[in-house]
Amino acid sequence: MTESTLNPVTAVFREVIPAGDWWVHKIKKGQTLRILDLEGNQAADTLFFSAVAPTERYSADRTIQEQAALYLTTGTKLMSTEGNALLTITADTCGRHDTLGGACSRESNTMRYAHDKECMHACRDSFIRGAQEWNVELTKRDITCNINFFMNVPVSADGGLTFADGISAPGRYVEMVAEMDVVCLISNCPQLNNPCNGWNPTPVEVLIWN
Amino acid sequence: MNPILEKTLHGAGMWSAVVSRGKRLRLTDLDGGANVGMLLYNALERIERYNMPDTLKGQHIFYLRAPYCLHSDMGRLIASITEDSVGWHDTVCGHSDAARVLAKYGGNNYQKSRNHWNRNGRDCFLIELAKWGLGKKDLVPNLNLFSKVVSDEEGKLSFIPDHSKAGGVIELRFELDTLIVLNTCQHPLDPDLVYRHRHVKLEVFTGDSPAPDDPSFTIRPENLRAWENNQTYHTLRF
Numbered sequence: 001m002t003e004s005t006l007n008p009v010t011a012v013f014r015e016v017i018p019a020g021d022w023w024v025h026k027i028k029k030g031q032t033l034r035i036l037d038l039e040g041n042q043a044a045d046t047l048f049f050s051a052v053a054p055t056e057r058y059s060a061d062r063t064i065q066e067q068a069a070l071y072l073t074t075g076t077k078l079m080s081t082e083g084n085a086l087l088t089i090t091a092d093t094c095g096r097h098d099t100l101g102g103a104c105s106r107e108s109n110t111m112r113y114a115h116d117k118e119c120m121h122a123c124r125d126s127f128i129r130g131a132q133e134w135n136v137e138l139t140k141r142d143i144t145c146n147i148n149f150f151m152n153v154p155v156s157a158d159g160g161l162t163f164a165d166g167i168s169a170p171g172r173y174v175e176m177v178a179e180m181d182v183v184c185l186i187s188n189c190p191q192l193n194n195p196c197n198g199w200n201p202t203p204v205e206v207l208i209w210n
Numbered sequence: 211m212n213p214i215l216e217k218t219l220h221g222a223g224m225w226s227a228v229v230s231r232g233k234r235l236r237l238t239d240l241d242g243g244a245n246v247g248m249l250l251y252n253a254l255e256r257i258e259r260y261n262m263p264d265t266l267k268g269q270h271i272f273y274l275r276a277p278y279c280l281h282s283d284m285g286r287l288i289a290s291i292t293e294d295s296v297g298w299h300d301t302v303c304g305h306s307d308a309a310r311v312l313a314k315y316g317g318n319n320y321q322k323s324r325n326h327w328n329r330n331g332r333d334c335f336l337i338e339l340a341k342w343g344l345g346k347k348d349l350v351p352n353l354n355l356f357s358k359v360v361s362d363e364e365g366k367l368s369f370i371p372d373h374s375k376a377g378g379v380i381e382l383r384f385e386l387d388t389l390i391v392l393n394t395c396q397h398p399l400d401p402d403l404v405y406r407h408r409h410v411k412l413e414v415f416t417g418d419s420p421a422p423d424d425p426s427f428t429i430r431p432e433n434l435r436a437w438e439n440n441q442t443y444h445t446l447r448f
Contacts, residue, residue, distance in 0.1 A: 060262075061304025061351040065398050070302070070365035081349060083307055096365070100272075100302060102263020107285030111268055111436040141347045145263055153267075155361045159298065161272045 004091035013208035019201030020190035022130035041166030041198030043189040051181035060145040091175035126187035213413035221407020224393040226338035238411040242376040262351035277425040290426035293381035300354040305331030334393035
């Protein structure tokens with residue numbers, strides 16, 4: 001756990017993202033992005049791209065490889081597919097964030113829960129729309145394995161993996177400084193079929209400081 | 211049964227092919243300690259690809275073994291693990307790249323060592339992907355067959371040396387017409403500071419269509435529903 005010294009009053013940007021919405025925004029090198037879990041236990045599915053060349057994007061496997069560890073927290077470098085640090089996590093009052101669980105999709109809802117869950121809104125649809133609105137050339141190919149801020153996916157020594165109740169709470173946040181110009185794409189997760197959002201998807205807030 | 215293809219991949223070798231559904235790919239670790247980095251795509255819709263998160267969360271596992279399945283990002287199965295003498299295969303650690311191989315093993319380029327040079331997983335993937343019209347956008351978390359990496363409660367990862375023995379076998383049955391892209395470069399977290407050229411035998415066999423009570427589908431209700439999605443896809447398409 002590492003608290004931030006930044007004051008929300010001095011933030012140059014603030015926006016609340018309702019559950020089920022997407023948000024896409026450029027973060028310049030040196031700026032700090034905070035994602036704030038307003039009501040607790042809300043998964044913020046997040047992707048990063050190089051603002052210059054979006055073929056360079058967040059890599060879950062490269063990030064895991066770099067730190068030889070699964071969970072993201074203060075000090076974690078969020079690595080790109082080209083082996084560069086996109087951002088570094090500088091403050092974290094939640095303690096652990098997931099990058100194994102990926103995003104929900106309407107297709108994977110049918111596999112995970114039941115065929116009739118296909119109609120339910122899912123993160124991949126939000127990712128697709130947000131990516132298209134930023135850059136018309138982006139497609140599903142550009143939607144890769146993401147970060148789930150505030151989501152708790154414990155792995156056991158014998159190789160089990162579960163989606164557990166969240167360890168986040170109202171007011172907890174994670175903060176990261178951009179190491180290069182990046183574009184952040186968030187899907188504020190609408191999933192209702194597992195405890196990743198505490199069975200009740202709620203808003204998150206994003207803040208940016210220079 | 212005789213294989214319809216038999217081939218030995220030399221250390222740090224690479225291979226790609228389209229294999230139709232029902233056929234089986236059998237890989238044998240000839241020397242012990244092999245690693246096969248693998249990516250899989252729907253051969254007809256290559257935007258559909260192997261998906262590490264859906265494979266893990268759909269089956270509540272952190273690693274792969276028989277009779278578990280490899281899931282695509284479209285709620286379908288790409289392949290099922292039908293035989294496995296190794297018991298643990300990694301899929302979260304990705305692959306090596308040129309900078310990592312240089313830093314770890316030192317310079318050993320083609321000029322110096324000809325075909326005993328140090329290749330890396332990323333270059334091998336990108337070279338073979340390009341032959342099918344794919345590229346950097348299609349690089350996603352891959353399989354590392356034959357390699358074991360465990361996590362402690364804090365999430366710290368440990369590579370288990372000498373996990374796969376000489377003669378170790380894994381066999382995949384494809385549930386879609388599949389583009390396979392693979393290489394035999396070392397695992398990125400293998401702490402061995404010697405660059406190893408380990409040999410892997412690759413065989414392809416014909417096979418029968420699975421039934422709904424196949425062990426790969428009955429081990430998890432998620433797998434049966436995904437296979438039902440495959441059935442729908444095939445019924446509509448063919």
